[in-house]
Amino acid sequence: MTALLVKDWKLLKGQRQFFMVIIGLAAFYAIFMNETAMSFVVTYIAIMMAMFTLSTISYDEYNNGAAFLFTLPIERREYVLEKYVFAAIVTGVSSAVGLGVCCGIGFARGYFASAGDVVEVAVSGLVGGVVVVCLLLALMIPLQLKFGVEKSRMVWIGGIMVVAVLGFGGAKLAQLLDVDVKGIIGVLGQVSPVVAGAVLFVILAVGVAVSCVISVKIVEKKEF
Amino acid sequence: MLKLRNVKKKYKDFELDCSMEVRPGMITGFVGKNGAGKTTTLKAALGLIRPDGGEVELFGKPAAVLGKAGRTRLGVVLADSGFCGYLTIRDLLPSLERMYPKFDRAAFLEKCNRFHLSDNKKIKDFSTGMRQKLHVLFALSHDARLLILDEPTAGMDVLGRDEILDMFREYMEEKEDRAMLVSSHIAGDLESLCDDIYMINDGHIIFHEETDALLGDYALLKMTREQYQKLDKSHVLRFREENYGYSCLTDQKAFYMDNYPDVTVENNGIDTLITMMIRGERV
Numbered sequence: 001m002t003a004l005l006v007k008d009w010k011l012l013k014g015q016r017q018f019f020m021v022i023i024g025l026a027a028f029y030a031i032f033m034n035e036t037a038m039s040f041v042v043t044y045i046a047i048m049m050a051m052f053t054l055s056t057i058s059y060d061e062y063n064n065g066a067a068f069l070f071t072l073p074i075e076r077r078e079y080v081l082e083k084y085v086f087a088a089i090v091t092g093v094s095s096a097v098g099l100g101v102c103c104g105i106g107f108a109r110g111y112f113a114s115a116g117d118v119v120e121v122a123v124s125g126l127v128g129g130v131v132v133v134c135l136l137l138a139l140m141i142p143l144q145l146k147f148g149v150e151k152s153r154m155v156w157i158g159g160i161m162v163v164a165v166l167g168f169g170g171a172k173l174a175q176l177l178d179v180d181v182k183g184i185i186g187v188l189g190q191v192s193p194v195v196a197g198a199v200l201f202v203i204l205a206v207g208v209a210v211s212c213v214i215s216v217k218i219v220e221k222k223e224f
Numbered sequence: 225m226l227k228l229r230n231v232k233k234k235y236k237d238f239e240l241d242c243s244m245e246v247r248p249g250m251i252t253g254f255v256g257k258n259g260a261g262k263t264t265t266l267k268a269a270l271g272l273i274r275p276d277g278g279e280v281e282l283f284g285k286p287a288a289v290l291g292k293a294g295r296t297r298l299g300v301v302l303a304d305s306g307f308c309g310y311l312t313i314r315d316l317l318p319s320l321e322r323m324y325p326k327f328d329r330a331a332f333l334e335k336c337n338r339f340h341l342s343d344n345k346k347i348k349d350f351s352t353g354m355r356q357k358l359h360v361l362f363a364l365s366h367d368a369r370l371l372i373l374d375e376p377t378a379g380m381d382v383l384g385r386d387e388i389l390d391m392f393r394e395y396m397e398e399k400e401d402r403a404m405l406v407s408s409h410i411a412g413d414l415e416s417l418c419d420d421i422y423m424i425n426d427g428h429i430i431f432h433e434e435t436d437a438l439l440g441d442y443a444l445l446k447m448t449r450e451q452y453q454k455l456d457k458s459h460v461l462r463f464r465e466e467n468y469g470y471s472c473l474t475d476q477k478a479f480y481m482d483n484y485p486d487v488t489v490e491n492n493g494i495d496t497l498i499t500m501m502i503r504g505e506r507v
Contacts, residue, residue, distance in 0.1 A: 002322055003318075003319040003320075003322035003323045004319070006318045006319045006322065007308070007311070007315075007316075007319045010311055010315035010316075010318075010319075011308070011310055011311065011315075013315075014310055014311070014315070014346075059308050059310050060308060062308060062309055062310065062348075063305065063306070063309055063348070064304050064305040065305055065306060065307065065308050065309070066305075067267070067272050067302060067304070067305035068300070068302050068305040068306050068307065068359075069308075070271075070272060071270050071272070071295070071298065071300040071302070072295065072323055073292040073293070073295035073296045073323050073324070074292070074295075074323070075291075075292060223267075223272065223273040223274060224267065224272040224273070224305070
């Protein structure tokens with residue numbers, strides 16, 4: 001797997017302009033926005049890096065390159081796992097660096113009155129980043145492997161529309177069945193952050209694992 | 225080294241049913257018109273497509289269980305695919321060294337330099353011929369036992385092609401247990417390189433012969449209609465009606481030279497063979 005990680009790292013290094021734009025925007029937000037933008041910057045960096053992981057699949061498939069790639073000593077399962085591992089490494093490292101820089105700027109500008117403020121920014125930024133990145137990658141990696149870049153975008157848009165319709169339909173159904181949705185949300189709000197965090201972690205971990213299994217099956221069945 | 229037994233693959237408008245063998249120490253040529261099934265056959269051999277039936281055997285084992293170690297013994301050039309175009313040769317090196325225990329970095333870079341392949345230029349910016357040279361040089365760089373090469377000289381000029389063909393010969397001479405399966409549209413390349421040749425048409429192998437026999441025993445006979453009527457056709461493989469009369473493909477050149485001195489006998493090349501085998505009629 002290290003050979004593939006090195007390959008994607010080299011691809012990443014080749015996209016310097018893309019990263020300059022990300023860093024520029026992140027710096028703009030961090031410097032000119034208020035303290036609430038700090039957590040947003042961390043989430044933003046994580047999402048951009050996750051998008052880059054997806055783009056490495058496109059680079060691999062550029063000019064039918066995946067066919068040649070799979071003649072090399074690489075297992076298809078290993079290829080898929082590497083994408084998830086690479087995403088975890090690049091989003092994790094870049095978020096951590098982003099967080100460090102943001103906290104530095106925050107201290108310099110006097111945004112943080114106490115250590116608790118720093119923890120709040122760090123937790124909200126990292127949780128937001130982890131949730132969005134996990135959902136994004138868990139959905140988009142199998143879609144992109146199955147349909148390619150263009151079609152996967154269409155499927156993604158279609159999927160969002162289906163979710164919206166289901167949400168709207170669910171709300172209507174709850175109304176018809178006289179379900180106390182606000183009450184349920186109120187109860188959920190009383191759950192301790194630790195329990196909520198643990199539940200969220202389990203849901204995301206299961207989601208990513210299922211996504212990974214589906215992606216492996218897609219690539220193992222794929223013909224080039 | 226490589227065996228395909230009744231490998232079948234069905235598409236909407238094409239069906240492959242192919243058997244062939246590449247033996248150690250041999251360079252096997254693979255010819256056929258565009259769309260005949262060459263690339264599909266090679267992709268089936270490499271596991272890039274899943275056959276609907278039949279068996280593919282590589283290094284004495286079913287190809288499905290070849291694994292990573294087995295793949296390090298393969299050198300591959302594909303006609304329509306290659307390294308990621310967004311990487312440079314220099315970018316590729318650390319990954320290739322990790323994948324192939326016998327990758328010879330110094331020799332590979334020396335050859336890239338000899339062929340003027342810049343190691344810090346993105347591969348997508350190479351010309352078609354340069355890209356193909358890069359893939360050939362890589363296939364020869366890690367002590368592969370079996371080379372599977374689909375149109376390896378595509379896009380190369382005559383000098384580059386000659387140099388690459390010489391490298392193939394040298395590579396085969398270095399170790400006896402190496403083998404090569406090579407497809408090409410350039411018949412001259414195969415005639416001078418290959419020990420035996422398979423021809424495929426509409427997904428089926430229609431011809432297999434050793435190159436020496438092909439060039440020595442096969443011939444194109446040209447004759448008038450009257451000569452054709454009197455000809456013993458027992459050694460005629462295919463015939464075609466021409467303006468001047470008939471042309472016939474035979475695998476017994478000496479028989480017709482001895483018995484029909486008035487018939488024109490032309491030495492056969494692979495191009496003629498392809499044309500006659502595909503467009504000619506059976507007697």
